[in-house]
Amino acid sequence: MHAALLICANDLRRRLRDRSALLVAVVIPLALAAVFGLTLGDATNGDVTFRYAVVDADRSATSRSFQDEVLAGLERQGLVRLRQVARAADAERLAERGTIDAAFVLPAGLGRSVAAGQPARVEVIGSPDAPLGALVARSIAGAWAGDVSSVQVAVRAAIAAGADPADAGALAAAAHGVPAPLEVVDVSTEERQLDPTTFYAAGMAIFFLFFSVQLGVTSILEERQQGTLARLLAAPIGPRAVLAGKLLTSVVVGLVSMTVLVVATTFLIGASWGNPFGVALLVVAGVLAATAVAALVATLARTADQAGTWQSIVALVLGMLGGAFFPLDRVGGLTARLSLLTPHAWFSRGLAELTGGAGAAGAVPAALVLLAIAAVVGGAAMLRSGRLVGR
Amino acid sequence: MGAQPEPTLVCRSLRRRFGEIEAVRDVSFTVAPGETYGLLGPNGAGKTTTISIVCGLLRADEGSVEIEGHQLTTRDVAPRKLIGYVPQELALYPDLSGRENVRLFGRLYGLSRAEAARRGDEALELVGLADRGKDRADTYSGGMQRRLNIALGLLHRPKLLVLDEPTVGVDPQSRNAILESVDALGREGMAVLYTTHYMEEAERLCDRIGILDAGELKAEGTRRELISLVGEHDRVRLAGGGDLHAAAAALAAAAGVERAEVADDAIELVVADARQLLPELLRRATESGARLDAVEVREPNLETVFLHLTGRALRD
Numbered sequence: 001m002h003a004a005l006l007i008c009a010n011d012l013r014r015r016l017r018d019r020s021a022l023l024v025a026v027v028i029p030l031a032l033a034a035v036f037g038l039t040l041g042d043a044t045n046g047d048v049t050f051r052y053a054v055v056d057a058d059r060s061a062t063s064r065s066f067q068d069e070v071l072a073g074l075e076r077q078g079l080v081r082l083r084q085v086a087r088a089a090d091a092e093r094l095a096e097r098g099t100i101d102a103a104f105v106l107p108a109g110l111g112r113s114v115a116a117g118q119p120a121r122v123e124v125i126g127s128p129d130a131p132l133g134a135l136v137a138r139s140i141a142g143a144w145a146g147d148v149s150s151v152q153v154a155v156r157a158a159i160a161a162g163a164d165p166a167d168a169g170a171l172a173a174a175a176h177g178v179p180a181p182l183e184v185v186d187v188s189t190e191e192r193q194l195d196p197t198t199f200y201a202a203g204m205a206i207f208f209l210f211f212s213v214q215l216g217v218t219s220i221l222e223e224r225q226q227g228t229l230a231r232l233l234a235a236p237i238g239p240r241a242v243l244a245g246k247l248l249t250s251v252v253v254g255l256v257s258m259t260v261l262v263v264a265t266t267f268l269i270g271a272s273w274g275n276p277f278g279v280a281l282l283v284v285a286g287v288l289a290a291t292a293v294a295a296l297v298a299t300l301a302r303t304a305d306q307a308g309t310w311q312s313i314v315a316l317v318l319g320m321l322g323g324a325f326f327p328l329d330r331v332g333g334l335t336a337r338l339s340l341l342t343p344h345a346w347f348s349r350g351l352a353e354l355t356g357g358a359g360a361a362g363a364v365p366a367a368l369v370l371l372a373i374a375a376v377v378g379g380a381a382m383l384r385s386g387r388l389v390g391r
Numbered sequence: 392m393g394a395q396p397e398p399t400l401v402c403r404s405l406r407r408r409f410g411e412i413e414a415v416r417d418v419s420f421t422v423a424p425g426e427t428y429g430l431l432g433p434n435g436a437g438k439t440t441t442i443s444i445v446c447g448l449l450r451a452d453e454g455s456v457e458i459e460g461h462q463l464t465t466r467d468v469a470p471r472k473l474i475g476y477v478p479q480e481l482a483l484y485p486d487l488s489g490r491e492n493v494r495l496f497g498r499l500y501g502l503s504r505a506e507a508a509r510r511g512d513e514a515l516e517l518v519g520l521a522d523r524g525k526d527r528a529d530t531y532s533g534g535m536q537r538r539l540n541i542a543l544g545l546l547h548r549p550k551l552l553v554l555d556e557p558t559v560g561v562d563p564q565s566r567n568a569i570l571e572s573v574d575a576l577g578r579e580g581m582a583v584l585y586t587t588h589y590m591e592e593a594e595r596l597c598d599r600i601g602i603l604d605a606g607e608l609k610a611e612g613t614r615r616e617l618i619s620l621v622g623e624h625d626r627v628r629l630a631g632g633g634d635l636h637a638a639a640a641a642l643a644a645a646a647g648v649e650r651a652e653v654a655d656d657a658i659e660l661v662v663a664d665a666r667q668l669l670p671e672l673l674r675r676a677t678e679s680g681a682r683l684d685a686v687e688v689r690e691p692n693l694e695t696v697f698l699h700l701t702g703r704a705l706r707d
Contacts, residue, residue, distance in 0.1 A: 006498050014486055227482035231543065234446045234478075235499045236471040 003237035007245025025257035029208035033201040034269045050133040053085040053103035060111025070144050095125045101133025102126045117152045201265035203324035206347045209290045210315035212257045216250030217295045220388045221304035239389035254287035274354025278363035282350040285370035289343040292378030299384035318342045398423050399551050399582035405454035414440040416606040427583040429597030437606040438586035442553050446476045475549030477541050479556045485529035489539050493546050500547035514546035534565025551582045590693045609700040617696045625665035628687040630657040634680035641679040
């Protein structure tokens with residue numbers, strides 16, 4: 001063990017002098033996480049504010065209810081920013097220019113038609129530059145129209161049952177006040193999804209982890225080319241000590257890299273990783289899995305360059321498949337199922353559990369899978385380790 | 392008469408095969424304390440394979456290696472403390488200083504931190520790098536790196552120093568420094584196993600030499616023993632004028648002279664030991680009426696021996 005520690009300490013000293021190691025392990029992933037989190041994050045997080053205009057040509061209780069009960073509520077939540085526009089033509093011009101994302105046009109007679117149970121319409125003018133904003137506006141209007149339709153049905157049913165048609169207004173108000181009998185609440189994926197900043201921080205950390213751990217195991221091949229491996233193997237320490245020292249270097253570099261990234265992204269770009277013990281568990285398991293993968297690839301290569309190339313390809317493929325660059329829940333299907341073969345996906349899953357509010361125990365299933373990957377892949381690497389340090 | 396010291400290294404019937412190629416075939420030799428044993432052979436003769444087995448870097452298919460009575464096995468690594476290994480290629484960390492290199496390997500050979508520092512400095516001193524110890528190894532010249540390579544092999548004071556062609560690609564000055572260092576180590580009592588394909592190095596350094604070719608140890612012994620083994624004699628050419636035929640007849644009758652003939656303006660002699668006989672030969676020649684202008688002595692060398700044993704030149 002003493003010899004393994006000496007070899008590890010020597011490797012770490014040399015890696016510290018080698019600035020590129022610092023770049024791969026810390027600087028680049030941190031910078032990319034920050035860039036992705038800050039730029040792509042706005043497009044996917046809940047802080048997006050849509051700019052809508054309202055053209056209220058009706059000025060009835062119905063049109064006011066749409067504005068007061070639907071749009072005002074969304075505005076209070078910061079989801080939309082509203083402005084009143086006098087005419088539909090003005091709203092169309094604003095949408096065309098991109099000044100607004102969409103406009104709701106409430107035509108004159110809307111309230112009367114609704115109260116009479118006659119067909120009515122609400123127009124949505126979308127900006128060609130903001131399809132997402134226009135889509136959301138159509139959804140808002142559609143949901144309100146559905147509400148209105150159910151009120152109309154209720155009023156018609158009441159009149160058919162003998163109510164005085166003159167009381168249609170009161171009946172409509174009463175029907176409007178009845179709470180919905182069925183409410184659909186999504187508590188599954190939304191609640192266990194990483195926010196964009198954390199997603200990209202975690203994605204970059206686990207992606208670059210597969211590069212930083214190469215610095216240890218691949219150096220066996222470098223040392224073989226450099227001639228120092230023969231000298232190490234001739235020393236009274238045994239090949240296992242050499243291998244252990246190199247693997248230890250990978251683990252230490254991986255742990256340091258991940259720890260620095262977790263701490264730095266928390267304080268610098270506001271990533272929220274969840275329960276620190278759970279995160280530590282995932283980081284340790286993730287580093288072991290990454291080290292095992294790098295070790296297996298190293299046993300297949302003949303030279304350090306070849307190993308570096310193969311490990312980069314493996315890191316890239318696993319990163320893409322494992323969802324290090326984009327959330328896999330938006331892809332689904334075979335890709336999502338294949339991602340379960342990668343340490344990246346399990347690392348993200350574990351983190352999602354933690355950020356969803358689970359304690360450290362929430363990370364245990366994902367950590368166990370990562371450890372199983374480390375054991376299986378690492379076992380295969382050990383079986384082939386004779387190629388690296390054998391006689 | 393004192394008892395012969397136990398050999399530091401005993402190699403018995405070593406064999407190693409790489410696929411269809413038998414790189415080492417039944418190679419046996421010993422190296423005594425203070426003895427420098429040379430393995431002489433061309434590239435591909437099996438020298439590096441042999442010493443890789445000796446150093447535990449390769450497992451022998453058959454045979455055994457003993458260092459100071461300890462059997463060398465792949466499991467028991469402790470006897471490797473007794474060996475210092477200087478590989479053919481540079482084997483050092485170029486991004487570490489010379490001092491960091493020697494201290495690291497000192498620790499790996501089981502020395503304490505203080506001991507590794509002290510012996511590391513001594514080793515650097517021995518190879519003439521004490522004043523460059525703080526500099527990174529990649530700032531050293533090729534010759535200096537070679538010397539550091541040697542220092543790394545001997546800093547833990549091994550009983551057996553194994554050097555695999557340590558002067559390949561080295562400038563004459565550094566080469567000379569390396570040979571002097573190895574010579575000094577042998578005189579201090581260290582057993583040295585030295586491989587080379589340079590005949591001159593083997594002749595200069597080695598007390599005994601093993602001629603290795605195609606994985607086989609063709610012959611071994613001192614230089615003189617090897618030469619006598621193949622029946623070669625020294626040749627002396629006495630050039631000049633006067634009565635060369637009378638002189639040749641007188642010389643032919645001298646003890647130790649195998650043959651004496653006149654060819655052109657010279658007497659060609661084949662003798663057993665030219666260095667010893669030369670004064671007597673010169674005296675007889677001049678007394679017999681020869682007038683000598685030049686003397687040329689040609690001793691058989693290991694190249695001749697190698698050619699005789701293998702049918703090809705050492706550098707083929």
